[in-house]
Every structure is written in structure tokens, then in C-alpha cells.
Amino acid sequence: MAPVAExxxxxxxxxxxxxxxxxxxxxxxxxxxxxxxxxxxxxxxDALGLQRGSLxxxxxxxxELLFEVVDEGxxxxxxxxxxxxxxxxxxxxxxxxxxxxxxxxxxxxxxAATVFLNEWRYLPEDLRASIQIKRDRYEExxxxxxTDGIAAGDFRSDADVSFAARLVLSAGNWTYAWYRxxxxxxxxxxxxxxxxxxxxxxxxx
Amino acid sequence: MAPVAExxxxxxxxxxxxxxxxxxxxxxxxxxxxxxxxxxxxxxxDALGLQRGSLxxxxxxxxELLFEVVDEGxxxxxxxxxxxxxxxxxxxxxxxxxxxxxxxxxxxxxxAATVFLNEWRYLPEDLRASIQIKRDRYEExxxxxxTDGIAAGDFRSDADVSFAARLVLSAGNWTYAWYRxxxxxxxxxxxxxxxxxxxxxxxxx
DNA sequence: GGCTGTCGAACGACCGTTCGTTCGCCACCT
DNA sequence: AGGTGGCGAACGAACGGTCGTTCGACAGCC
Numbered sequence: 001m002a003p004v005a006e007x008x009x010x011x012x013x014x015x016x017x018x019x020x021x022x023x024x025x026x027x028x029x030x031x032x033x034x035x036x037x038x039x040x041x042x043x044x045x046d047a048l049g050l051q052r053g054s055l056x057x058x059x060x061x062x063x064e065l066l067f068e069v070v071d072e073g074x075x076x077x078x079x080x081x082x083x084x085x086x087x088x089x090x091x092x093x094x095x096x097x098x099x100x101x102x103x104x105x106x107x108x109x110x111x112a113a114t115v116f117l118n119e120w121r122y123l124p125e126d127l128r129a130s131i132q133i134k135r136d137r138y139e140e141x142x143x144x145x146x147t148d149g150i151a152a153g154d155f156r157s158d159a160d161v162s163f164a165a166r167l168v169l170s171a172g173n174w175t176y177a178w179y180r181x182x183x184x185x186x187x188x189x190x191x192x193x194x195x196x197x198x199x200x201x202x203x204x205x
Numbered sequence: 206m207a208p209v210a211e212x213x214x215x216x217x218x219x220x221x222x223x224x225x226x227x228x229x230x231x232x233x234x235x236x237x238x239x240x241x242x243x244x245x246x247x248x249x250x251d252a253l254g255l256q257r258g259s260l261x262x263x264x265x266x267x268x269e270l271l272f273e274v275v276d277e278g279x280x281x282x283x284x285x286x287x288x289x290x291x292x293x294x295x296x297x298x299x300x301x302x303x304x305x306x307x308x309x310x311x312x313x314x315x316x317a318a319t320v321f322l323n324e325w326r327y328l329p330e331d332l333r334a335s336i337q338i339k340r341d342r343y344e345e346x347x348x349x350x351x352t353d354g355i356a357a358g359d360f361r362s363d364a365d366v367s368f369a370a371r372l373v374l375s376a377g378n379w380t381y382a383w384y385r386x387x388x389x390x391x392x393x394x395x396x397x398x399x400x401x402x403x404x405x406x407x408x409x410x
Numbered sequence: 411g412g413c414t415g416t417c418g419a420a421c422g423a424c425c426g427t428t429c430g431t432t433c434g435c436c437a438c439c440t
Numbered sequence: 441a442g443g444t445g446g447c448g449a450a451c452g453a454a455c456g457g458t459c460g461t462t463c464g465a466c467a468g469c470c
Contacts, residue, residue, distance in 0.1 A: 037242035041460060054416050155407045163398045164407060170379030171372055193368045201406020202360045202369060246426060259450045
């Protein structure tokens with residue numbers, strides 16, 4: 001029996017020829033540096049040493065390239081986050097791990113993460129909506145850890161779940177703005193320090 | 206005795222004709238919605254009901270318009286922040302007030318704040334540097350509050366000043382991304398909840 | 411000999427900016 | 441009061457260039 005038709009979201013992202021992959025990486029880098037609208041097909045072509053028109057042997061449109069970068073970025077965060085959420089450990093430990101994973105992911109793929117955060121709003125309505133779903137799913141994961149922690153009596157029962165989740169995400173999502181590769185602190189140390197602050201707070205005990 | 210020549214930074218930002226001000230507001234709105242590179246002079250002109258070329262009776266260039274929006278945004282944050290830093294009150298109170306002021310400013314001028322945060326990187330080197338100085342000054346203000354709190358024994362002596370400051374800024378700077386006018390919570394409530402979390406932490410005492 | 415990948419020319423649209431011109435308004439002069 | 445000259449604001453055409461995209465031709469490889 002022939003295999004069932006794959007769901008759209010499970011389709012291989014594209015025929016992964018080496019050239020095509022190179023184009024994806026160049027797009028991530030250029031879009032992150034110059035922005036989507038600030039990057040022309042000429043810039044892309046120059047980066048690969050090609051003519052503008054030749055790019056269309058590999059892609060359907062510039063927009064498709066943006067979606068690919070953004071969507072891959074979203075998937076990476078989701079995948080690593082899921083692992084942290086499903087750990088068998090106290091909420092504090094899982095929160096710590098999620099922050100570490102988040103920042104590791106952001107730094108490992110700094111270009112894609114920057115595009116994911118800054119340029120996704122330039123996608124057309126329908127594609128933007130499909131990214132929004134993944135964003136919501138991710139935020140829900142953070143919320144569930146906080147909720148678990150409160151239920152277990154580890155976190156303060158009067159803590160505001162939504163705001164705690166937003167604080168976690170903002171810490172992670174703002175890191176790309178100041179992090180520069182080669183600094184003294186690695187992703188793990190950065191994630192741990194943020195988690196420490198979030199969990200224990202500034203005030204003396 | 207004639208008044209001393211004004212310092213450059215004190216000069217009125219531009220001849221503030223009503224039309225010119227209107228153009229500034231339209232630029233803030235369009236740049237925040239479509240991005241700097243995604244906004245054409247045609248978009249601007251349409252917003253005012255003018256021809257593309259007529260805009261140049263009021264401005265020198267599109268870039269000048271971007272700088273104006275970004276620079277005014279920076280000044281607003283600095284001004285309100287300074288007031289909080291110089292309060293005669295414990296560090297925790299001043300931190301709370303700075304966060305509230307920050308979020309009030311961001312929400313009151315949501316367009317300009319969005320442009321300030323997202324589009325400043327498209328300024329040419331020299332103008333970008335002059336904004337960077339203001340950003341650094343602002344971050345230093347936050348750091349000084351945390352340092353004071355530690356010295357006074359209110360904040361934990363092992364708190365990481367840089368990371369605490371970054372957490373405060375990221376909370377404030379990420380708000381524009383999810384805040385939508387008309388929600389149930391005002392800027393004051395939002396700032397207070399973030400401050401509460403930052404100061405007391407998630408963990409039970 | 412077909413398939414893949416590239417070239418390079420061309421498409422129409424739009425880019426930011428310049429410019430000569432017009433037009434209404436207001437201060438000033440007689 | 442009536443004339444006049446200057447001025448700010450806007451028009452609309454035009455500038456050279458770039459935009460994203462299409463396409464026929466062709467080279468090299470399996």
C-alpha cells in the first residue's frame with residue numbers, strides 16, 4: 001500500500017540541494033543584517049556569486065525564502081523547548097533548562113533567530129498566522145511550567161502566570177539584541193543567570 | 206549680555222510647522238507598521254494626501270525622518286527614566302517607578318517606541334552612534350539603581366547587576382511586541398507586575 | 411540526449427530625489 | 441484701498457537607478 005499523503009506541515013521543507021541550503025543560509029544572514037525589505041535579490045545573488053535571475057532556479061520567490069527562514073527558526077525553538085518541558089524534574093529545574101535551551105538555540109542560529117523575531121511580521125497574513133500558532137504553542141509551554149510550579153508549591157501561589165511567562169520570553173528574546181559571539185559568557189551561563197534572577201528575585205530573602 | 210549660543214543638542218529639532226509635525230507622526234506610524242525600508246515616500250505622501258515630491262518642501266531626506274522619530278523616542282525614555290532614578294526613595298521603589306515610566310512611555314508613544322527599538326539599526330553609522338550613546342546612558346541608569354539597592358542591603362549582594370539591568374530592559378522593551386491598546390491592563394499595572402516578579406522572584410519565600 | 415544550473419537580457423513597476431512652475435496668502439508701500 | 445513683491449506649499453513631470461521576476465539560450469554532466 002502506498003504511503004499516505006503527508007500532511008502539508010510534514011512535507012520536506014524543500015528539495016535540499018547544497019546550493020539551495022547555501023541560499024537559505026545566505027538569506028538568514030542578509031535578512032538578519034539588513035532586514036527583509038533592505039535585502040535585494042542582488043544582495044543574495046552577490047553572496048552566492050550568481051546573477052539575480054539564477055536564484056529563481058532554486059526558489060519560487062523572495063517571500064518563500066523569508067518564510068523558510070522564519071519557520072525553521074520557530075521549529076528549532078519549539079523542538080528544544082519541548083524537551084525541557086517534558087523533563088521529569090521540578091518546575092524550577094525545567095524553567096532553568098528551557099531558558100538555557102532557548103538561549104542556546106538563539107545563539108547557535110543567531111541569524112535565523114534574529115529574522116524569526118524581527119522579520120516575521122512582513123509575511124503575508126496566512127503565513128504569518130501559521131507562525132503565530134507556533135509562537136502561541138511555545139508561550140503555552142512556558143506557562144505550563146509556571147503553573148506546575150505553583151501547583152507543586154514551589155512557586156508563589158500569587159505569581160501571575162502570564163507575566164512570568166512573558167518575562168521569561170522577553171529575557172530570551174532580547175538576548176539576540178546584545179549578545180555578540182566571542183563574549184566571555186556562553187549560552188548556558190547566560191540562561192542560568194536569568195533563571196536564577198527570575199526564580200529567586202532581587203530582594204534579600 | 207546676549208544669550209550664549211545654544212548647544213547643538215538643545216536646538217529645536219526642526220521648524221515645527223503643523224504640516225511638518227503631521228509628517229513626523231505619519232512617519233512614526235508607517236515606519237512602525239511597515240518598517241523603514243518597507244515604507245516608500247509614496248506611502249508617506251498618500252498618508253498626507255500629497256504628491257511624493259512635495260514632501261521635500263518639509264524634509265531633507267527620508268533618512269532624516271527616521272532619525273527624528275528614533276531620536277525623539279530615545280529622549281522620551283531618557284527623560285522619564287531620569288525622574289525615576291533621582292527619586293528620594295529606596296531602590297526597590299525607584300526600580301518599580303522606572304519600569305512603570307518605561308512602559309507608560311512605550312505605550313503612550315507606541316509607534317515611536319517600536320521604531321526606536323526596531324529600525325534604529327538602519328541609520329547610518331554616525332547617527333546610529335549618537336543613539337547608541339543614549340541607549341548606554343539609559344542602561345547605566347538601571348544599573349545604578351540595582352547597585353544602590355545592593356549597597357543599601359535591600360538587594361541580594363550576589364545579584365548580577367548587568368543581568369538584572371538587562372532583565373528589566375528586556376521586560377520593558379518586549380512589551381511593545383504583545384501590548385495592544387484597549388486591553389484590560391494599563392501601563393501602571395503592567396509595570397508593577399513586572400517589578401513585583403523581578404524583586405520578589407517566583408520561588409516561595 | 412536529456413536534465414540542471416547558470417547566464418544575461420528584458421519586463422514593467424517603483425524607488426528616492428530634483429526641479430521648474432504655479433498659486434494663494436500676507437506684509438508692506440504708496 | 442489698491443498694488444506689489446516675496447514666500448511657503450504643493451504640483452507633476454522627470455531623473456537615473458533598482459526592484460522582483462521571467463525567459464530563451466546554452467554549457468556541462470550523467
